[in-house]
Amino acid sequence: MADNKIIEVKDLAVRYGDRTILENVNFQINRGEIFVIVGGSGCGKSTLLRQLIGLETPTKGDIYFENINFTSADKKQKNQILRRFGVLFQSSGLFASMTLAENIALVLEKYTDLPEDKIEKIIEMKLDAVGLNGFQDFLPSEISGGMKKRAAFARSMALDPDVLFFDEPSSGLDPVTSASLDELIVQINRGLGTTMVIVSHDLASILSVAHRIIMLDKSQKGIIAAGTPDELRNSPDERVYNFFNRIAS
Ligand SMILES: Nc1ncnc2c1ncn2[C@@H]1O[C@H](COP(=O)(O)OP(=O)(O)O)[C@@H](O)[C@H]1O
Ligand SMILES: [Mg+2]
Numbered sequence: 001m002a003d004n005k006i007i008e009v010k011d012l013a014v015r016y017g018d019r020t021i022l023e024n025v026n027f028q029i030n031r032g033e034i035f036v037i038v039g040g041s042g043c044g045k046s047t048l049l050r051q052l053i054g055l056e057t058p059t060k061g062d063i064y065f066e067n068i069n070f071t072s073a074d075k076k077q078k079n080q081i082l083r084r085f086g087v088l089f090q091s092s093g094l095f096a097s098m099t100l101a102e103n104i105a106l107v108l109e110k111y112t113d114l115p116e117d118k119i120e121k122i123i124e125m126k127l128d129a130v131g132l133n134g135f136q137d138f139l140p141s142e143i144s145g146g147m148k149k150r151a152a153f154a155r156s157m158a159l160d161p162d163v164l165f166f167d168e169p170s171s172g173l174d175p176v177t178s179a180s181l182d183e184l185i186v187q188i189n190r191g192l193g194t195t196m197v198i199v200s201h202d203l204a205s206i207l208s209v210a211h212r213i214i215m216l217d218k219s220q221k222g223i224i225a226a227g228t229p230d231e232l233r234n235s236p237d238e239r240v241y242n243f244f245n246r247i248a249s
Contacts, residue, residue: 014048040201057071088149101123168201213226
């Protein structure tokens with residue numbers, strides 16, 4: 001069978017001091033899928049995401065990217081892997097004093113030796129891809145929250161990443177804007193085959209984008225369910241069933 005995994009998490013544990021947040025966490029993310037990490041507030045979703053993008057190192061266990069042990073990789077190897085990741089945090093993270101074009105240029109100038117005209121071309125393409133054609137000279141403060149997310153999305157795609165990570169992409173957005181961001185995620189995933197790893201607790205959004213889901217639980221300190229949206233909606237586990245069928249828990 002073809003090995004389709006792009007990321008693998010093996011026996012991960014995360015402790016802060018003597019407090020265990022995650023333990024015995026095992027899963028894999030397949031190339032080209034939209035993989036969603038769900039669970040209630042404080043169950044460790046953002047913690048897990050920070051592990052996946054190498055911002056923090058595991059207390060125990062290993063994370064593999066394309067079968068390379070990312071956790072024990074040296075600095076150079078780690079940077080090569082990080083170069084292939086795009087990340088969108090909860091707040092857009094755009095630099096307020098820079099135009100959208102300058103925000104994207106910053107990434108391209110830092111990580112490539114491309115000449116200015118090529119950089120301009122890429123900026124145009126990326127803004128176009130997120131529906132922000134013509135907004136390159138706007139400052140973040142001059143556009144709406146939804147547009148800021150799109151601009152941050154464009155910036156995270158500047159280096160044509162293999163994997164895009166999102167932490168709560170729809171937080172702070174109204175349902176319509178949030179739905180259009182979901183559409184964009186699906187469209188980019190289909191068009192470019194970019195693997196998407198999304199942390200979310202927005203059920204409508206989860207069900208409209210996810211190919212596969214893992215659900216974390218605070219008292220379990222780890223995964224309580226894994227599968228397709230349909231599988232989780234029909235889960236025999238009450239906690240999972242309630243979450244996916246929106247019964248207050
Ligand atoms: N750097 C940290 N130091 C200590 N505790 C932390 C740290 N980061 C997160 N936590 C704790 O870990 C738990 C999970 O947090 P988090 O991953 O942010 O949850 P979620 O994103 O699912 O809401 C919380 O109880 C939080 O207080
Ligand atoms: Mg979080």
